[in-house]
Amino acid sequence: MSKKSYRQAINEAIASEMRRDPTVIVMGEDVAGGAGTKGQQDAWGGVLGVTKGLITEFGPERVLDTPLSEAGYIGAAAGAAATGLRPVAELMFIDFMGVCFDQIFNQAAKFRYMFGGKAVTPLVIRAMYGAGFRAASQHSQCLYPLFTHIPGLKVVIPSSPYEVKGLLIQSIRDNDPVIFFENKVMYDDIEEVPDEPYTIPFGEANLTREGDDVTIVAIGRMVKMANEAADRLEKQGITCNVIDPRTTSPMDFDTILDCVADTGRLVIVDEASPRCNMATDISAVVAQEAFGALKAPIKMVCPPHTPVPFAPNLEDLFVPNADRIEKAAKALMNYQIKEPA
Amino acid sequence: MITGEIKAITMPKFGLAMTEGKVAAWMKSVGAEINVGDDIADIETTKITNAYESPVKGVLRRQVAQEQEELPVGALIAVVADKETTDAEIDQFIERFQAEFSSDQAAGETIAAPEPKAIDVGGRKIRILDTGEGEGAPIVFVHGFGGDLNNWMFNQPPLAEKRRTIAIDLPGHGGSAKETSGDLTSLAATVVETLETLGIGQAHFIGHSLGGAIVLALALEKPALAASLTLLAPAGLGDTVNRNYTEGFIAADRRKTLKPVLELLFADPSLVSNDMIDDLIKFKRLDGAINAMQAIEQANFKEGKQSTNFASRIGEIKAPITIIWGRQDQVVPMTDPAQLPQTLAFHILEKSGHMPQMEQSAEVNGLIDTFIAKVNG
Structure with a gap:
């Protein structure tokens, strides 16, 4: 056991699975980085260096630099998965997924169902998401709601270095x-x-804080913000449950409903655009299943419905933070039902 | 203690991961005479709360830490001196200590805590914590089913002050390789091989629960290796074990389901903290951990029955034996001392469950220290 970065934890997860199982391969743009050149083979290890070192240990037959064509290599990865390999394909930014929707939505997601359970598709597509990196509108989105919407896909959003290794394996x-x-x-x-x-199982939420007053559900990086808010609120006498669902498909609604039954107050923190995101999805289920337990309306802490701004000051305002979560929780604590006149 | 000498009592380090803690409650007030080993305060970490024993003798002159104040390991919590030392001298001492401590902290200097290491034992990885030095046979700690070397966090540091101590992670546990057939013979053989690897010819064995059965098997198999045995709530001396614990430990995979299982370990169930539960869940997620637990459970505790009972053979062991059992043990029912040879020392701790080394660490440490001193003559 030692301290590791989120990046290092991902690298370790991939390397240990490649050692264990020879059918695991890695493919993507610049995942090695030196392909076709005379220079250093392991030049990049992915755009932010996450797969660095894998080509040295596993060689170019298992660590494949692909052409700059998501449509091509994501399709190839889905096919390789259906025919016996376990590809880990890196798609750099989730924002680029648009050009390979058919390969994912209509092919990979449907194989098991349309072949009557006779085909499996052990495919992992890794992609970066989220704002705060000064990478502008086309490299900063949180498109997990789109994938959560499609039956046949599993959607994993790890919130810390420990979580990322176990969930990736x-x-x-x-x-x-x-x-x-x-x-x-x-x-x-x-x-x-x-x-x-x-390994950390799918569909099993993690409670990172436990309390009696407010339940906060937070997705991905927002778990950190929610923990910070919960720690501040505790000093003011308000204790919170913080729920990290870990995976949005499958989603552990049971834990959310149990916690809401205990606290009667719910804040959902989601960095994805506020229409049809995880916050609206969870709100709908809680409103249907636990309406009677609610002591106050559900609060959603989300960005505004705009592209992610490039101006740093605007981007900082855009991303939900601990201040906004703290304020939302306090508003629920102070909520009073108005008697009809 | 030399007259006029002023001693600092600092935040102790319980276990490998502790970086800070707080005084939950003072158990000695200012002006109280204290002896080495007296409980002076309850120290609380995110994982556990434990009474802290004074490492020094004298008069408690100052409580520097406020109750509930979070302090780093090594921070000054109290000052002990004799009655004659003036308040001004104590103020000066505190001021100097705090100045040095904050500059050490700023320089990133922390107390060098002993780190466990992985060693190769016959081609298999075994993790040990090897700390302390001194004359004579070292102490070897062997934990129980589902435990690891951290189970000795309250015992190994004080006992290592006088002698070498080695805590072992059994196969399948902690940081050791997870492959194991699980039977007592192979587990005892691994302990023997570990000591051979370290070049240790004789040791004082301290075995807890399953570890008790392991050191009994070892002493019967290799009599020359055992200088003495201290058995804490040992398996291997009765017919049954609480299967709600052994099977529950294997089956539970969430905080909600594991908590009631772990509460069976303690007389005071409030000792089971979320951090303790999370650590065990993290252990159980490691590749091979559950398989190892199942193999050990099947080989030793199948359906709540112990597969080996050494009660009739314990008399064959020449090495001196001490047994310590918690009166409130809900996991391994206490063997009736009358059924064992009367030459054995048998201590019953009233306020402990299955983990006396944690729940009554001061008493257990005192018993072990006295026992080993006597064996060594």
Whole structure:
């Protein structure tokens, strides 16, 4: 056990699965980085260096630099998965997924169902998401709601270095296509991560804080913000549950409903655009299943419905933060039902 | 203690991961005479709360830490001196200590805590924590089912002050390789091989629960290796074990389901903190951990029955034996001392469950220290 970064935890997860299982391969743009040149082979290790070192250990047959064509290599990865390999394909930015929707939505997601369960598609697509990296509108989105919407896909959004290693190993061993969301602002986050391989099951939420007054559900990087808000609120006498669902498909609604039954107050923090995101999805389920438990309306802490701004000051205002979560929780504590006149 | 000498009592380090803690409650007030080993305060970490024993003798002159104040390991919590030392001298001492401590902290200097290391034992990775030095046979700690070397966090540091101590992670546990057939013979053989690897010819063994059965098997198999045995709530001396614990530990995979299982370990269930539960869940997620637990459970505790009972053979062991059992043990039912040879020392700790080394660490440490001193003559 030692302290590792989110980036290092991802690299370890992939390397340990490649050692364990010869069918695991890595493919993507610049995942090695020196292909076709006379220079250093392991020049990049992916655009932010996450896969660095893999080509040295596993060679070019298992670490494939692909042409700059997401439509081509994501399709190839889906086909390779259906025919016996376990590809871990890196798509750089989730924002680029648009050009390969058919390969994912209509092919990979449907194989198991349309072949009557006779085909499996053990495919992992890793992609970066999220604002705060000064990377502008086309490299900063949180498109996990789109993938959560499609039956047949699993959607994983790890919130810390410990979580990212266990969830990625689970993803590689899973027999269904998994879209794996890595927050690029978190690559240098550090915490204790075991050296050995381990798995964290899908569909099992993690309670990072426990309390009696407010339930906060937070997605991905927002778990950090929610923990910070919960720690501040505790000093003011308000205790919170903080729920990290870990995966939005499958989603552990049971834990959310249990916690809402205990606290009666719910704040949902989602960095994705506020229409049809995880916050609206969870709100709908809680409103249907636990309406009677609510002591106040559900609060959603989300960005505005705009593209992610490039101006740093605007981008900072755009991303939900601990201040906004704290304020939302306090508003719920102070909420009073108005008696009809 | 030399007259006029002023001693600092600092925030202790319980376990590998502790970086800060707080005084939950003072158990000695200012002006109280204290002896080495007296409980002076309850120290609380995110993982556990434990009474802290005074490492020094004298008069508690100052409580520097406020109750509930979060302090880093090594920070000054109290000052002990004799009655004659003036308040001004104590103020000066505190001022000097604090200045040095904050400059050490600013320089990133922290107390060098012993780190566990992985060693190669016959081609298999075994993690040990090897700390302390001194004359004579070292102490070797062997934990129980589902435990690891951290189970000795309250015992190894004080016992290492006088002698070498080695805590071992059994196969399948902690940082050791997870492959194991799980039977007592192979687990005992691994302990023997570990000591051979370290070049240790004789040791004082301290075994907890399953570790108790392991050191009993070892002492019967290799009598020359055992200088003495201290058995804490040992397996291997009765017929049953609480299967709600052994099977529950394997089956539970969430905080909600694991908590009631872990509460069976303690007389005071409030000792089970979320951090303790999370650490165990993280252990159980490691590749091979569950398989190892199942193999050990099947080989030793199948359906709540212990597969090996050494009660009739314990008399064959020449090495001196001490047994310590918590009165409130809900995991391994206490063997009736009358059924064992009367030459054995048998201590019953009233306020402990299955983990006396944690729940009554001061008493356990005192018993071990006295016992080993006597064996060594």
